[in-house]
Amino acid sequence: MLVVRPVQPRDLPALERLAGSATPRLTNLPAHRDRLEERIARSTRALAREVDFPGDEAYTFVLEDLDLDEVVGTASIRAQAGAQDAYYTYRQETLIHASQQLNVRREVQTLSLSHETSETTLLCALSLDARYKGTSAESLLRRARLMFIAQYPERFASLLAVAFPGYLDAQGESPFWNSVGRHFFARGFQEINLLAGVRSKSFIAEVMPQFPLYLPLLTPQARAAIGREHPDHEGALEEMLAEGFVRSRHVDIFDAGPVVRGERDRLQSVRQASWHPVRLRPGHVLPDAEPALIANQQLGGFRCLVARYALSPTGQLMLSPEHAALLGVEEGRAVLAAPLALPAVMDEVDEGDA
Amino acid sequence: MLVVRPVQPRDLPALERLAGSATPRLTNLPAHRDRLEERIARSTRALAREVDFPGDEAYTFVLEDLDLDEVVGTASIRAQAGAQDAYYTYRQETLIHASQQLNVRREVQTLSLSHETSETTLLCALSLDARYKGTSAESLLRRARLMFIAQYPERFASLLAVAFPGYLDAQGESPFWNSVGRHFFARGFQEINLLAGVRSKSFIAEVMPQFPLYLPLLTPQARAAIGREHPDHEGALEEMLAEGFVRSRHVDIFDAGPVVRGERDRLQSVRQASWHPVRLRPGHVLPDAEPALIANQQLGGFRCLVARYALSPTGQLMLSPEHAALLGVEEGRAVLAAPLALPAVMDEVDEGDA
Amino acid sequence: MRIRPIERRDIDGLQSLAWQTGVGFTSLPDNRDFLAAKIEHAVSAFEERSAIDDRLYFFVLEDDATGELAGCCAIEAQVGREVPFYNYRLGTLAHSSVQLDLHRTIDTLFLSSDHTGDAEVCSLYLRPEYRRDRNGALLSKARWLFIAEFRDRFPDKVLAEMRGRFDENGTSAFWHCLGSHFFPMDFNEADRLTGLGQKSFIGELMPKFPIYTPFLSEEARACIGAVHEHTRPALEMLKKEGLRWEGYIDIFDGGPTVEAYIDDVRAVRDSARYPVKLDDAAPQGERPTWLVATSGMRDFRAAWIGRGPGADGMLTLTSDEARRLGVGEGDTLRLLET
């Protein structure tokens, strides 16, 4: 049985392992013991704190496989992406150069350094043990965060963002970094990525060029990488688009990976989520039903798992005693449930951001 | 009786009068006979054309008082604000200047030239005879356009924008222009406004400073005018906010008047609009009911008026024969109706644009 | 051979020069109306009828034996007054971070009109058959004597634009890498329009934000401030006068704009005035070394003469030389030893 729960100090070795095995390596999940310890402490503090509006809280969750007694995944939420430092992205813009003399009009694409994404709530730092890739465990880990956010609107921004790792070539090199950042840092992508994770990404942004970059001057490889996700994250991106996130004009400043944004209240997991009182039923008599994400209603003791969405005629959710115990709920207590299945993807650019 | 309908060639004198009496003078409704003639021809062409997606169409409507046999108002829709020329605005941005050395973080406000609003559908060029200000005629003229847009989604963008005239002082001077544009043009606001209306605003934008302007360097009067509407347009702005438009980060490049934006499908007039078949009833027997905007379903013969929202138990709209004749509908034909009343204002900045 | 102001009657001669210059000499297109307008512009300058900031002093090199035009050169009194004058300026931006222990400077091209109001020496062309006897130097240096003589008609600074580097196929790597993305035409067409003075498209279409040079190709970067091989002698001549490259380059081909304070230009600083006396028996030097110019504007003349000033502080001319210059005993000439 798999469950998502807040990280605990004892999860440190698992976190280190997951940070080290993430492909590609994640800027915001460096395999650095001190940083990971801080991450756990910060999450614990965030859950213990009274919060009226989003600030510098960062919540970290783990996915535990109870059969193996092993932590096999982790994912985080930053309540406000730029609460500590500004969260910089490149914003794709189009300039219009029109000549009355020649009667022509040209569109020129640029990338401008931006920190507009700073105000959003950021879903980040997801790493999952390779054995679970492609299973419902992946959706559980990714979307359990939305089941958490849905319950505590005061703790998060109404706009959420996810930054996906960008395209790297077979050698693990970022063609975008090689055409852009390298000029200003004379360091390789992996090195700067590690440095940014261990220290801070924002002070690196401050050394990046301040004036907009003209796209035609980048290498074709770099241009092709703009807004393109790492091959290992195609499925994840697709799921988030199905959730209701939309591609934005923003991309990562290092690898040009896509940043998707979604209004919390328009996301499927939030819109489809309903409260149901629990009714305990032996597992073997539960009716066949579509799978759902089920979450309890406890801040520090948050639990989320995948179970059948089996409702009684009056709307009670029928749970096995094992699942109920895992969630820490007794009969009559309400849980939040949302279908695991998502509608077909609508992949379009956020027009509000046009 | 008042009705909104598409402009006709014979309306030219009325248009000239309305353009000349607009307060303040509107950039996009210059009191210039040739331009107004073009405007009428352009609207006629737009209505006659098959349209699959928004382009350079501009639709102009007039408000006619049938009792006086007089045209007493006009308003337009530009299907795509920047279809011909780019539609430039200033975008308010915040830069973060952080110093590790001093351990301080400062936010610096700037204005950047932008043409992001080019893709939206623009509601513009509204002028109403002073005698009708503050009456339901004003709402009718302003919102009849939404009743039109609601019927022809293929002709308009899903994002709408309205640019309100900006703050002018008692002398009709724009403190914003005096602190910004005047440096680059050495011409007064009224003069440049007229020039922009008669010629084109976009080539003026091309001479405006290309680099972002730092707000602290503007005069206090200019800063105070940013995003502030002309006093005569306070009510109009409030109504559009009640409609579901939200303030954006964009302001006009001449007078810094606010640009509000709204997703078509989230506007009250669109969301509340319903189709009802017409049932004819003598005017004096119609039940008391809240007033509503009622529009027919004819592109070139579009008509919109205010009548009582009197429904039969099966949802037929009961109309007097006079109103039905004005709308050009017989019994059994469907009309679009939306309540004239709007909910209380929610005045907030568009977060999708943050 | 002598330099004199262009006149209306030179229209045929100028057109034949223009025809000969061919492609790549864009300020002299083979277009009679354009050339006639240019002459009018120059005539009103030499007659001092036009405003001091809108003058084109256009000179011809005349073969005084045949009356044929051998070449031409010009001085624009102030650039950028009628139409904007654009350059890129190579500047340096510091990118540094204490936290990253990083301190780099990045070369950056900034759009600029800094030269607005400066004088420009330009339009130098010499027919191939006259490329001998230091006629090229005469064309180039006579302008400095004109400027020295009429110093109050000119601003503080002078510049010259040098053609940039092209490869063996006549392609500019700088244009290929930068301009071609912004201008919907080929280099020659862009150059041609500019030569005709139709420059508004430049301001309309060129990139307005700075260009970080690391984004340019290596070949394009190598073009920044580099000159066409045919232009190297002209550049050397200007450098000897003290003109320097201060980082400004041409928008299209990256060729350098060299410049100097006029009072620092060697020929301006070192030339001096001497009274004339006539003597047909005056000795003749073997090589043209002494350049002289007269002190009138409409009847400005410049030529090589065979000797420098005597111990008496006088300049001795033969009657041939005096005739060529249109001067007589007691007149004053400005002399430069080169």
Place this chain on the structure above:
Amino acid sequence: MRIRPIERRDIDGLQSLAWQTGVGFTSLPDNRDFLAAKIEHAVSAFEERSAIDDRLYFFVLEDDATGELAGCCAIEAQVGREVPFYNYRLGTLAHSSVQLDLHRTIDTLFLSSDHTGDAEVCSLYLRPEYRRDRNGALLSKARWLFIAEFRDRFPDKVLAEMRGRFDENGTSAFWHCLGSHFFPMDFNEADRLTGLGQKSFIGELMPKFPIYTPFLSEEARACIGAVHEHTRPALEMLKKEGLRWEGYIDIFDGGPTVEAYIDDVRAVRDSARYPVKLDDAAPQGERPTWLVATSGMRDFRAAWIGRGPGADGMLTLTSDEARRLGVGEGDTLRLLET
């Protein structure tokens, strides 16, 4: 009076100078550790132990009668190598439109580090009681002789930063209008940090986009390139050497950075070397006119002497003068007539 390199034993003297300079002379704070480090930096420069681009040549003016330090001056071999060197550069942007029949140029301040790698003359201070006998000129000009003597240790260009204009209350209108919006401190504090070399806050906080000068107040615009009244004599002295204002100004107070190509600096160009002979009966000029400097680096000395070179191409020194300079018959001195 003589100029010589600073030495470790000068720490007390330097601190007393620093104490006397007071507020506003930020490169010499009254901080013993800072001053000791500065001396170390200079000593390793004069001993040529440090890299050629990281040298501070710091000189003192010594009263050779009493051994007291009367003043100081310095040359930074290359600025902007260790910490970024920022300036604003006043440039011109064309804003023109054929359709509007509009053509204007707008003065614009661009952030720049263009001077990275140039030499700087700086840190000149002279005690009030020694402000006589052209001691100020000695301090200022001795540096040119040093640069001329060790020309290969210096780059192409040299600059000097001049204090900007302040009103009678000691307020800079330029700072008030621009810097105060970006730096959370008062001018003196910003200036003090810069003097200590702690400049990273400048890059972190200053506006990175160009500033259109029409947005500045009239008073602030009047500060652009203007100097403090006390700085005017120093500026005049540098101008006479050929340094010019090319549009670069200080970030904080708008004061001008003046600059020149080193080879064009008059004292560098016009100074020449002469062999020395001794004669105590040599005549003595009434006014210090001839400046000489020795040819060693660690034992560099400069002083006024009473006469110029003789017809024999030799420089005659009295034994006092020779002692002051530490030279003897047959040695060579670099001489500048001023």
